Amino acid sequence: MVNTAPLPGRFAFYPVLAYFLGALLFAGCGKPADASKSQATATTNSVPPAPEAAGPGPREKVCFACKGEGTVPCPVPGCVDGKVDCPAPCIKLNKGVWVKIPGRAPGELMQAIMVNGKEVWVSSHHPGVTYTERPSGDGWDMHTCPVCNGTGKVKCSVCKGTGKVTCPICNGKKFIPVAWTPTDNPWFNSQPDLIRLADGQVILGRVAASLGDDRTIITRDKKILHVKASDILPKAETNSPAAPTPPAK
Numbered sequence: 001m002v003n004t005a006p007l008p009g010r011f012a013f014y015p016v017l018a019y020f021l022g023a024l025l026f027a028g029c030g031k032p033a034d035a036s037k038s039q040a041t042a043t044t045n046s047v048p049p050a051p052e053a054a055g056p057g058p059r060e061k062v063c064f065a066c067k068g069e070g071t072v073p074c075p076v077p078g079c080v081d082g083k084v085d086c087p088a089p090c091i092k093l094n095k096g097v098w099v100k101i102p103g104r105a106p107g108e109l110m111q112a113i114m115v116n117g118k119e120v121w122v123s124s125h126h127p128g129v130t131y132t133e134r135p136s137g138d139g140w141d142m143h144t145c146p147v148c149n150g151t152g153k154v155k156c157s158v159c160k161g162t163g164k165v166t167c168p169i170c171n172g173k174k175f176i177p178v179a180w181t182p183t184d185n186p187w188f189n190s191q192p193d194l195i196r197l198a199d200g201q202v203i204l205g206r207v208a209a210s211l212g213d214d215r216t217i218i219t220r221d222k223k224i225l226h227v228k229a230s231d232i233l234p235k236a237e238t239n240s241p242a243a244p245t246p247p248a249k
């Protein structure tokens with residue numbers, strides 16, 4: 001009689017324990033393909049998923065670049081949520097110089113553009129349109145831009161409108177060898193403008209000027225650095241041996 005009271009509690013505990021044992025066993029032999037299945041189970045049992053343990057194979061880890069998503073934000077400048085500015089010369093509120101003109105509607109801005117070599121003042125109230133001169137020459141006709149349908153934006157061709165591209169580090173595989181680091185992995189090491197310095201610093205940029213032993217480097221993000229020529233490692237030594245990708249087939 002004394003032992004009956006704790007039993008319901010214990011029974012209730014068993015399924016949770018079984019799940020954890022299952023998860024631990026799984027962690028040893030996990031493959032990326034099975035990871036989603038494991039995480040789905042975790043969600044239905046409201047146990048937090050453990051992506052670090054659930055996915056990578058032996059000597060692998062979750063990709064640091066995409067956090068195991070397999071995709072990264074589209075790198076195309078100006079791509080927002082998969083959309084870029086319309087390449088046609090339609091009126092865009094973020095292009096050109098908009099000015100306030102006395103007598104126009106409150107909040108309306110105007111801009112002078114050139115059409116057929118003539119100046120046309122256009123209104124901020126009509127983005128996404130193009131202008132043509134009337135054959136009679138007495139004015140301008142406004143047309144909805146056929147390229148962007150008046151929206152001023154078109155689908156980004158690089159990410160196909162998704163705003164995301166395959167992660168260049170893991171190639172979409174989500175997991176990478178444990179030895180790979182942000183500055184030592186096959187993608188990084190293959191960058192043509194990679195410069196490694198003797199002190200271990202790594203730079204993506206180009207040598208823009210030389211003066212004696214001084215080298216002026218302009219980095220990809222437009223920073224200017226000065227280093228000694230003797231501190232720049234020869235190109236042949238710059239690609240340190242990051243563990244190669246295991247053969248796919």
Ligand SMILES: [Zn+2]
Nearest residue numbers: 086090145148
């Ligand atoms: Zn357009």
Ligand SMILES: [Zn+2]
Nearest residue numbers: 074079156159
């Ligand atoms: Zn894009």
Ligand SMILES: [Zn+2]
Nearest residue numbers: 063066167170
């Ligand atoms: Zn990745």
